[in-house]
Amino acid sequence: MSKSRSILELSSIIQQKVSIVDQTLKDNQLPPLSFDTGAPLSSQIPVSIEDTKYDLLEALGELQALLHGPLYHVMHMSSIVPNNAAVFGVLSKFDIPQNLGADECVSYAELGKRCGLLESDTRRLVRGAVALRFFDEPETDKVRHNAASLALATPGAAAWVKSTLRNSTPSALKLADALAQYPGSEDPRETGFALANGGRDFFTVLQEEPERAADFAQAMSMQSLGPERNVSYCVEALAAWDRVAECPRVIVDVGGSHGTLAEALVRRYPRVEHAIVQDLPKTVKDAKVPEDLLKGNRFRFMAHDFFTEQPAKDADVYLFRQVLHDWSDSKCVEILKSQIPALKPGARIILIETCAPPPGAHTHSRDIDHRIMDIAMKHHANGKERTSDDFRALFAAVDEKFEMVSIRRPPGSAMSVIEFTWRG
Numbered sequence: 001m002s003k004s005r006s007i008l009e010l011s012s013i014i015q016q017k018v019s020i021v022d023q024t025l026k027d028n029q030l031p032p033l034s035f036d037t038g039a040p041l042s043s044q045i046p047v048s049i050e051d052t053k054y055d056l057l058e059a060l061g062e063l064q065a066l067l068h069g070p071l072y073h074v075m076h077m078s079s080i081v082p083n084n085a086a087v088f089g090v091l092s093k094f095d096i097p098q099n100l101g102a103d104e105c106v107s108y109a110e111l112g113k114r115c116g117l118l119e120s121d122t123r124r125l126v127r128g129a130v131a132l133r134f135f136d137e138p139e140t141d142k143v144r145h146n147a148a149s150l151a152l153a154t155p156g157a158a159a160w161v162k163s164t165l166r167n168s169t170p171s172a173l174k175l176a177d178a179l180a181q182y183p184g185s186e187d188p189r190e191t192g193f194a195l196a197n198g199g200r201d202f203f204t205v206l207q208e209e210p211e212r213a214a215d216f217a218q219a220m221s222m223q224s225l226g227p228e229r230n231v232s233y234c235v236e237a238l239a240a241w242d243r244v245a246e247c248p249r250v251i252v253d254v255g256g257s258h259g260t261l262a263e264a265l266v267r268r269y270p271r272v273e274h275a276i277v278q279d280l281p282k283t284v285k286d287a288k289v290p291e292d293l294l295k296g297n298r299f300r301f302m303a304h305d306f307f308t309e310q311p312a313k314d315a316d317v318y319l320f321r322q323v324l325h326d327w328s329d330s331k332c333v334e335i336l337k338s339q340i341p342a343l344k345p346g347a348r349i350i351l352i353e354t355c356a357p358p359p360g361a362h363t364h365s366r367d368i369d370h371r372i373m374d375i376a377m378k379h380h381a382n383g384k385e386r387t388s389d390d391f392r393a394l395f396a397a398v399d400e401k402f403e404m405v406s407i408r409r410p411p412g413s414a415m416s417v418i419e420f421t422w423r424g
């Protein structure tokens with residue numbers, strides 16, 4: 001977007017695209033979009049019309065900015081950050097969503113009592129949340145859930161919020177200091193996160209503080225089961241594994257956290273005989289093998305630091321989902337080099353990562369997730385989101401015997417499946 005569109009042009013786009021969304025929901029017998037209690041917690045918009053959804057979000061965002069005007073846009077965009085942190089911080093610390101039953105409508109006095117918070121503070125903070133479309137105040141001084149505050153009460157979303165507030169917010173605020181102090185650094189100990197955490201890098205902190213690690217792992221699992229980054233997209237993108245000749249027998253999920261991806265793959269592709277999920281010792285310590293996969297040793301966890309030589313030799317596939325984006329190019333080269341001693345000819349390395357579009361190639365609404373994630377990776381760990389060319393260059397820098405086989409983004413997925421093979 002370089003030149004502003006007129007508000008009439010935008011409203012006509014909005015009208016046209018909203019009609020498509022509405023008709024598609026009806027044609028597919030899906031419920032109307034709603035934030036009322038009882039509404040589905042995930043968006044029901046079919047992936048077949050994802051372009052329509054993004055065109056609509058783009059037009060809505062542009063219209064909102066135009067209506068605000070440039071100066072108010074500055075004030076609005078910069079002041080929502082600390083205010084949102086304050087609201088979510090209180091909701092999270094005092095478990096406000098969890099202290100309200102799904103079908104209840106209670107006074108602020110009652111809700112405050114349950115949460116250990118003054119009535120007046122409960123009222124102000126929950127009203128702040130209502131303004132952000134969480135909760136509902138159907139009559140003065142009474143509060144009940146809407147679908148968004150109910151979503152916030154789920155353990156995965158609650159862990160996501162906690163992890164964001166505890167890890168990302170202080171880290172983001174220190175990014176400018178880190179850029180001034182360590183220009184060009186690729187070291188995870190020279191980041192906004194490290195400046196906010198006594199010089200310790202992100203994954204060291206998680207290994208040293210089990211509660212933060214547990215929240216992060218739960219947030220990751222929730223993200224893997226939620227929209228846009230749901231593991232089902234990459235699982236289906238590997239449907240070639242339905243063919244006997246294509247299906248790996250042994251897979252290793254490197255940095256696989258609590259194993260959401262590997263479990264989904266093992267269940268979907270019965271010819272996968274053995275899946276190993278590797279992660280840092282404290283992360284795998286809390287991970288559980290699902291009962292039904294214990295039999296036959298089809299699934300197991302292994303403590304392993306991916307900067308050291310890969311101990312699971314001769315597997316058919318090594319998966320890295322949302323791992324490389326945590327690290328700078330030089331660190332990724334170290335990680336990938338550590339895999340080489342384990343690779344047999346024809347072994348595959350499959351990355352599941354967002355593949356960042358070149359700047360300006362997309363609309364703002366599509367770009368925003370990439371840009372937010374890219375900046376988050378920078379201040380957390382000096383990592384980054386990469387384009388397809390970046391991935392090619394990265395593997396070429398590791399060893400010329402790596403060859404990119406394919407790169408594809410399943411419709412609806414924020415992430416791409418990027419396959420390399422080892423021609424060693």
Ligand SMILES: C[S@@+](CC[C@H](N)C(=O)[O-])C[C@H]1O[C@@H](n2cnc3c(N)ncnc32)[C@H](O)[C@@H]1O
Pocket residue numbers: 203220221224254255256257258278279280283304305306307320321322323326
């Ligand atoms: C962003 S999370 C991704 C987790 C999982 N692959 C997913 O997609 O949900 C990155 C993972 O890398 C793990 N990790 C970080 N440093 C590691 C290391 N040196 N060795 C092994 N795993 C590591 C973290 O514990 C974390 O589980």
